Amino acid sequence: AQSVTQLGSHVSVSEGALVLLRCNYSSSVPPYLFWYVQYPNQGLQLLLKYTSAATLVKGINGFEAEFKKSETSFHLTKPSAHMSDAAEYFCAAFYNQGGKLIFGQGTELSVKP
Amino acid sequence: ETGVTQSPTHLIKTRGQQVTLRCSSQSGHNTVSWYQQALGQGPQFIFQYYREEENGRGNFPPRFSGLQFPNYSSELNVNALELDDSALYLCASSLSGTGAHEQYFGPGTRLTVT
Numbered sequence: 317a318q319s320v321t322q323l324g325s326h327v328s329v330s331e332g333a334l335v336l337l338r339c340n341y342s343s344s345v346p347p348y349l350f351w352y353v354q355y356p357n358q359g360l361q362l363l364l365k366y367t368s369a370a371t372l373v374k375g376i377n378g379f380e381a382e383f384k385k386s387e388t389s390f391h392l393t394k395p396s397a398h399m400s401d402a403a404e405y406f407c408a409a410f411y412n413q414g415g416k417l418i419f420g421q422g423t424e425l426s427v428k429p
Numbered sequence: 430e431t432g433v434t435q436s437p438t439h440l441i442k443t444r445g446q447q448v449t450l451r452c453s454s455q456s457g458h459n460t461v462s463w464y465q466q467a468l469g470q471g472p473q474f475i476f477q478y479y480r481e482e483e484n485g486r487g488n489f490p491p492r493f494s495g496l497q498f499p500n501y502s503s504e505l506n507v508n509a510l511e512l513d514d515s516a517l518y519l520c521a522s523s524l525s526g527t528g529a530h531e532q533y534f535g536p537g538t539r540l541t542v543t
Contacts, residue, residue: 320471348530359433359519360472360534367530406471410530416462416485417521417532419471 318343320409322420330428335379335394337423339407342388348410349390350417351381355403363405366390377401402427431456433522433535441541442510450505450538452520460484461503462532463495464519472519478503479525507540515542 323338341347348367352360364375371383381392390407407420434453442448454461460479464472474487478497492508501522507514517539521532 350531352534357539359435359536360521362531362533365531408471416474416477416487417464417472418474419464421471422469 318347318409318411318418320407320418320420322405322407322423324423325421326424326426328426328428329397331399332396335392335397335401335425337392337405337407337425339381339390339392339420340388341390341407341409343409343411346383346385346388349381349383350408350410351375351379351390351392352406352408353403354406354422360406363392397425397427399427399429401425433520433533435518435520435535435538437538438536439539439541441543444510444512444542446510447506447508448510448540450507450518450520450540452503452505452522452535454501454503454520454522455533458522458524458533459501460523460525461497461501462521462523463503463505464521465489465514466517466519466537468516475505484525510542512542515540 319342321340350365351363364373366383374380408417436451462477463475466472476486477484481497494506496504517537519537520535523532
């Protein structure tokens with residue numbers, strides 16, 4: 317079955333530290349991959365997307381993600397965390413069957429001053 | 430460019446009642462998808478509408494139904510509400526037929542069933 321796994325339901329970093337949020341997908345055929353951010357009581361905002369054009373994808377707010385087919389991973393990184401980055405982050409995969417996005421369980425990012 | 434809007438923002442219903450949630454897609458988008466997000470979980474796909482027809486469905490019972498209108502707006506209807514239906518319902522719009530698969534989400538409707 318198609319699935320997306322996010323390792324770590326909660327990640328805490330200090331302001332200015334590296335942010336690394338992990339995502340793995342299960343498929344022999346690489347899907348389209350996305351990272352979304354959700355602030356409290358809000359909908360999902362698209363951070364970035366992988367569509368096979370380039371393995372390193374840059375998104376908004378200084379985030380980027382690297383697609384590694386050999387590891388079936390699409391980890392999200394940011395060199396220096398800011399307090400405003402505190403939110404819930406979701407990795408999602410789009411498979412062509414049925415048009416649906418499959419989401420991971422989410423990772424809550426906390427940023428300490 | 431108008432983003433995805435949803436109404437109402439919050440809703441409280443009693444078990445057994447019926448509810449209708451509404452969504453207006455982003456301008457230029459022709460496809461609407463609905464997701465259910467339970468507390469502390471990732472969104473779960475309910476169904477998708479394209480050209481006013483259901484284009485895919487997740488693992489939800491038939492009491493979850495929908496409509497898409499000619500202007501691409503959409504409704505999600507849930508009959509015989511159960512306590513477990515309490516969740517944030519997200520609508521997402523996209524443009525099918527272009528190879529771009531990103532979906533843009535509205536702010537959601539928070540449904541509480543008591």
